[in-house]
Amino acid sequence: MRVIVTIQHPGHVHFFKHAIRELQSKGHELHVFARENEVTVELLERAEIDHEVLAGESNSLLSLAAVQATYETRLLRRARRIEPDVITAIGGVAAAHVASVVGAKSVVFYDTEHATIITKLAYPFADVVCTPECYQGDIGSKQLTYPGYHELAYLHPDRFEPDPAVLEDAGLEPEETLVVMRLSSWDSSHDVGQGGFDNPVDVVERLEDTGATVLLTSEVDLPAELESRRYTMAPDRMHDLLAYADCFVGEGATMAAEAAVLGTPAVYVNSLALGYVTELDDEYGLVFSYNGENRHARSLERAISIVEEDDRSTWQRRRDRLLADRIDVTDVIVREVKTAGSGTDPDESLSVPNPG
The missing domain is CATH 3.40.50.2000 (Glycogen Phosphorylase B;)
Known part of the structure; x- marks a missing residue:
């Protein structure tokens, strides 16, 4: 399976880093594309994740629109060459748009209800939108909910132990x-x-x-x-x-x-x-x-x-x-990317495993 991961914020590095490693360890081909934003590139480098930077930083909403257009155009060129099975992202504007053009499945993760510009641009084109159960909004049949938070993709005790x-x-x-x-x-x-x-x-x-x-x-x-x-x-x-x-x-x-x-x-x-x-x-x-x-x-x-x-x-x-009460969200990422890549239907929700 060929997977593209798009990274446009430092938090996205943390969110995807364990899933990237796990998917690679299972033999899947991962391509990571990023936009410079605060310490995004530094975090990718410190995590030793191979990546390509497609666009620079923005300093206003106007420049953000121009940077986003550049990012999406360059991502489309790469995707046409790679022919991915799945493109995944947080927010997922570029991911959903490009996936719809190249015939890939898009798996979008989001937890920010008031980001209406992003949701209006991304959700209509996305194949799957994964949100925490506490997300305040009904996205329809493409929405998958899970009992967790983005932060549990990298701070769950199975993934992180603080260094004293x-x-x-x-x-x-x-x-x-x-x-x-x-x-x-x-x-x-x-x-x-x-x-x-x-x-x-x-x-x-x-x-x-x-x-x-x-x-x-x-x-x-x-x-x-x-x-x-x-x-x-x-x-x-x-x-x-x-x-x-x-x-x-x-x-x-x-x-x-x-x-x-x-x-x-x-x-x-x-x-x-x-x-x-x-x-x-x-x-x-x-x-x-x-x-x-x-x-x-x-x-x-x-x-x-x-x-x-x-x-x-x-x-x-x-x-x-x-x-x-909550699950390791990296497991959700890996599962839904693999599900999308295999062409099977995603479950509508994910539950906390029964300890018994």
Whole structure:
């Protein structure tokens, strides 16, 4: 089977990397194509995944449209040469379009309901759209749901074990209270008009007043007074750090979910609500979502209380329950790519295996 994987965001590297290796180990021919975006290419290189970069970065919605057109045109040329059986992606605009032209099956994974531009461009052309069960939307007969989250494709304990050396490498003492903070750029097509913190400097100062150490990862330039707190280690070590952090506070839904599945309580500060973040909040109490106008003050109050209470056993119990309910999502990726390539019909849903 010949499979094309398209990668347009750093998170896509994490999502597909184990599936790529597993499919290759079974003798399938994998072709990975990427677009430069933040640390995407660096992550592919560090994961030792052979790939070809088809397009560069964008710095506005207008330039993103041009970059996307370039990416899709070049992907089509490669696909005509490769003659793939399956093309798979997250979001899947280029994947679904190109697959429909070259006669391949497209398997699209997505979890972001409000990204309406992407869903309107991709879903009508896709053969299979895989979403978490908590996805808030009915896509119709092509939708396959599974009990999990994108983050469990790479942070499920069967796939990931955090490295305790990360604390020493980051210059931290094991007994230090650590808060990881994430700032978003708000320049994605689905983020226009949205917002998070009122004042990041205030957040850092208030958290540090509790005695915590704050490390920042940001898609935007930081205020000068926060630059010394910037996370500077290799991008693929952030998950190790999140696993040992006492709290995550941020505007990014992906990192909030990553923290949650690792058992680190997450405070999500964003005017947008998402199905998987809502479930991690309502069902498991591992994310605390603040979406309203007073989100800055309320989220900061929650983060401070988490740091001061230092109740790690509670978060571990909640994580254990989550893992008992949810599956290794890499298994979903491998299964659905193989199913599409063999021409058999996909199941409408995937269940947690019965331990008995």
